[in-house]
Amino acid sequence: xxxxxxxxxxxxxxxxxxxxxxxxxxxxxxxxxxxxxxxxxxxxxxxxxxxxxxxxxxxxxxxxxxxxxxxxxxxxxxxxxxxxxxxxxxxxxxxxxxxxxxxxxxxxxxxxxxxxxxxxxxxxxxxxxxxxxxxxxxxxxxxxxxxxxxxxxxxxxxxxxxxxxxxxxxxxxxxxxxxxxxxxxxxxxxxxxxxxxxxxxxxxxxxxxxxxxxxxxxxxxxxxxxxxxxxxxxxxxxxxxxxxxxxxxxxxxxxxxxxxxxxxxxxxxxxxxxxxxxxxxxxxxxxxxxxxxxxxxxxxxxxxxxxxxxxxxxxxxxxxxxxxxxxxxxxxxxxxxxxxxxxxxxxxxxxxxxxxxxxxxxxxxxxxxxxxxxxxxxxxxxxxxxxxxxxxxxxxxxxxxxxxxxxxxxxxxxxxxxxxxxxxxxxxxxxxxxxxxxxxxxxxxxxxxxxxxxxxxxxxxxxxxxxxxxxxxxxxxxxxxxxxxxxxxxxxxxxxxxxxxxxxxxxxxxxxxxxxxxxxxxxxxxxxxxxxxxxxxxxxxxxxxxxxxxxxxxxxxxxxxxxxxxxxxxxxxxxxxxxxxxxxxxxxxxxxxxxxxxxxxxxxxxxxxxxxxxxxxxxxxxxxxxxxxxxxxxxxxxxxxxxxxxxxxxxxxxxxxxxxxxxxxxxxxxxxxxxxxxxxxxxxxxxxxxxxxxxxxxxxxxxxxxxxxxxxxxxxxx
Amino acid sequence: xxxxxxxxxxxxxxxxxxxxxxxxxxxxxxxxxxxxxxxxxxxxxxxxxxxxxxxxxxxxxxxxxxxxxxxxxxxxxxxxxxxxxxxxxxxxxxxxxxxxxxxxxxxxxxxxxxxxxxxxxxxxxxxxxxxxxxxxxxxxxxxxxxxxxxxx
Numbered sequence: 001x002x003x004x005x006x007x008x009x010x011x012x013x014x015x016x017x018x019x020x021x022x023x024x025x026x027x028x029x030x031x032x033x034x035x036x037x038x039x040x041x042x043x044x045x046x047x048x049x050x051x052x053x054x055x056x057x058x059x060x061x062x063x064x065x066x067x068x069x070x071x072x073x074x075x076x077x078x079x080x081x082x083x084x085x086x087x088x089x090x091x092x093x094x095x096x097x098x099x100x101x102x103x104x105x106x107x108x109x110x111x112x113x114x115x116x117x118x119x120x121x122x123x124x125x126x127x128x129x130x131x132x133x134x135x136x137x138x139x140x141x142x143x144x145x146x147x148x149x150x151x152x153x154x155x156x157x158x159x160x161x162x163x164x165x166x167x168x169x170x171x172x173x174x175x176x177x178x179x180x181x182x183x184x185x186x187x188x189x190x191x192x193x194x195x196x197x198x199x200x201x202x203x204x205x206x207x208x209x210x211x212x213x214x215x216x217x218x219x220x221x222x223x224x225x226x227x228x229x230x231x232x233x234x235x236x237x238x239x240x241x242x243x244x245x246x247x248x249x250x251x252x253x254x255x256x257x258x259x260x261x262x263x264x265x266x267x268x269x270x271x272x273x274x275x276x277x278x279x280x281x282x283x284x285x286x287x288x289x290x291x292x293x294x295x296x297x298x299x300x301x302x303x304x305x306x307x308x309x310x311x312x313x314x315x316x317x318x319x320x321x322x323x324x325x326x327x328x329x330x331x332x333x334x335x336x337x338x339x340x341x342x343x344x345x346x347x348x349x350x351x352x353x354x355x356x357x358x359x360x361x362x363x364x365x366x367x368x369x370x371x372x373x374x375x376x377x378x379x380x381x382x383x384x385x386x387x388x389x390x391x392x393x394x395x396x397x398x399x400x401x402x403x404x405x406x407x408x409x410x411x412x413x414x415x416x417x418x419x420x421x422x423x424x425x426x427x428x429x430x431x432x433x434x435x436x437x438x439x440x441x442x443x444x445x446x447x448x449x450x451x452x453x454x455x456x457x458x459x460x461x462x463x464x465x466x467x468x469x470x471x472x473x474x475x476x477x478x479x480x481x482x483x484x485x486x487x488x489x490x491x492x493x494x495x496x497x498x499x500x501x502x503x504x505x506x507x508x509x510x511x512x513x514x515x516x517x518x519x520x521x522x523x524x525x526x527x528x529x530x531x532x533x534x535x536x537x538x539x540x541x542x543x544x545x546x547x548x549x550x551x552x553x554x555x556x557x558x559x560x561x562x563x564x565x566x567x568x569x570x571x572x573x574x575x576x577x578x579x580x581x582x583x584x585x586x587x588x589x590x591x592x593x594x595x596x597x598x599x600x601x602x603x604x605x606x607x608x609x610x611x612x613x614x615x616x617x618x619x620x621x622x623x624x625x626x627x628x629x630x631x632x633x634x635x636x637x638x639x640x641x642x643x644x645x646x647x648x649x650x651x652x653x654x655x656x657x658x659x660x661x662x663x664x665x666x667x668x669x670x671x672x673x674x675x676x677x678x679x680x681x682x683x684x685x686x687x688x689x690x691x692x693x694x695x696x697x698x699x700x701x702x703x704x705x706x707x708x709x710x711x712x713x714x715x716x717x718x
Numbered sequence: 719x720x721x722x723x724x725x726x727x728x729x730x731x732x733x734x735x736x737x738x739x740x741x742x743x744x745x746x747x748x749x750x751x752x753x754x755x756x757x758x759x760x761x762x763x764x765x766x767x768x769x770x771x772x773x774x775x776x777x778x779x780x781x782x783x784x785x786x787x788x789x790x791x792x793x794x795x796x797x798x799x800x801x802x803x804x805x806x807x808x809x810x811x812x813x814x815x816x817x818x819x820x821x822x823x824x825x826x827x828x829x830x831x832x833x834x835x836x837x838x839x840x841x842x843x844x845x846x847x848x849x850x851x852x853x854x855x856x857x858x859x860x861x862x863x864x865x866x867x868x869x870x
Contacts, residue, residue: 072853073815197812203814204809206814207800207809207824209793249719270736339852341763341816342757343756343757390817390819391816391818622858630854648760649850654852657843657847657851658843660856660857663857
């Protein structure tokens, strides 16, 4: 984890005159710890190692470049807002432009880990503040006054004498100044843009159907292609007969490389149809796993002696031996597809002297570097332009589809756009891994938790546990183990990796523990946090902040009326989790009417520090609730002989508008620098929902999805 | 291949394509109208929604040969300046997250308001439950439809 507090010491800003006039300001941060001092100094000398930048135009507008991929998290709006705030600029005169991949100018052009804002918050503000200071100094010099007597407002420098100048008038001269260091940032109470409800900068283009997504990209002369991947995990390509496909109208070529068979043609539909005429044989290269195998593997590994001990505090065996009561339960989640509404696609034009890549990707640098390695060309010869991304949820952290597009372009020696169908996307892998967890807790006579054990078994989950998270640090004896089964089924990060299920499971289990201990679930957690001492991470910092946890829990309890008398037929379930540096507590409210149970409302208390864009923040929290609920209730990908049994939205069920509860969001107002928000409201959600349904219906929901064929648990749920 | 003359957004377009080509791909690949999106190809997500004589229709499963003289309206032709009450409401409420499904959502909503100018929550849900949004913007979609209905 990077520390933003080191920013002011080693960071600096540079400016240079922009061609055509205007102030061009970039900001560079070698404070990330990425370089050691010697390397950093060498890299700095005589270079323009900017990380992000803005330009002030003579016409009174400002162009703010947004370096990170926009995947629906709202970064293309909130980053420029942050720069404009410190610049003291009129938001309506800001033009936002998506910057291309530029590893010289920018750093961490990634959409992932809910980390863009925590990473860039101070850097963005410093960029705005430094430019503002240069504009003030220019005006003061021009007027022969003390810069300290000048103020700014919405793109104007003002002096008490009545003199004023627009930033546009000052920009050309200001650009000649040496950027000052350590310019003080605004006091939070002076914020005019940050914290307000600002609409997405791409709204008009989205709402009128402009070609802004990768799927919409078109260039005269480009070819269209689809790539047939093996239909099951564990199969590899044996033989291809593409002659029938190639003879079909509009088809230019059929080529195979690695395990891929590409059909290349002049339009999407012609390619789609020709693909059906392919004759492809596959052969087995690894186990063709079915969901029944996974069930068996889970059972075996849950009791095998092969677990890796991830955390061991005290002696759980001794505590269990003397326990007054033992609570034990298993929780399980299936594989999930990311299923962004825009399937994978990319454009590539590979030429001998340069490579052009254009499309939606959460990790542009990784895409470029993989293509450079594959084609054995220097990365500098590759340009990568980011299109707006029609949803990612982690899928587009893996640029496999961009790399295969480049490979195809290099083979056919033509510009080509590869499009995956929904079926390609759903059968194409990199899923949220399936996992099973066994929790055990030992209680003493007073109902205190004396020991806590967790074994996580994952299928290609890497480490399926989070051993340094709560409740580690709150319970004296803790044993956390992990086992991972290596499977041919490919997996990857899915919004809030691992914790997207682990959090809800843990929070449901704690509900079981509270019940066994005869305690109120919220009171029990507050008591645990009041005595907790969070474990220290590798940098010696606590892995969670008990005070922030407590405040967030208290806010959720207050807003949901947790401790108040409830109406008849109303049941509440509680959950709280810390992830991506933020704290989210949720209370789900289930109401019984005429024998039917409805999840009526979800209350969210969120501590993500300062809210940058109120609109975007609400969107992320409410969206995470809907996302978490939909997948907990309905989402599952099952396998038969290595092949997914769900291939499209007719069998892979996503939540719909008529299935959403009311969502009420409250932010903890503590003035802390922003922490993550793209993911943190998702992990706890399924726990709150399961706990509320348990309270209402008396049945624990431990296996996701909660709504399953052949299981009548949820038949009375509306 | 055959040549089809299509009435789209009040203009006449010609497309030389196979008869079974879905209207979606004619719009996107041949006519440069990319507002209707591909999401599933089996009329299961609503991202490709357009109007056919005013009715919300999934263009991904509609063969171009079946369009005939019917009027096709896409998001590009919903209003001249992008200021249809729904487009304005969608902006004001700030509905989009990733934004990919939103043109389909708006087209479904526009067909609803055409036949029912003041829908209640239930009617909105019924009309729009066939349009998937993976980002979970359903609350704001509902709010925007209500806002547009109020203002028009």
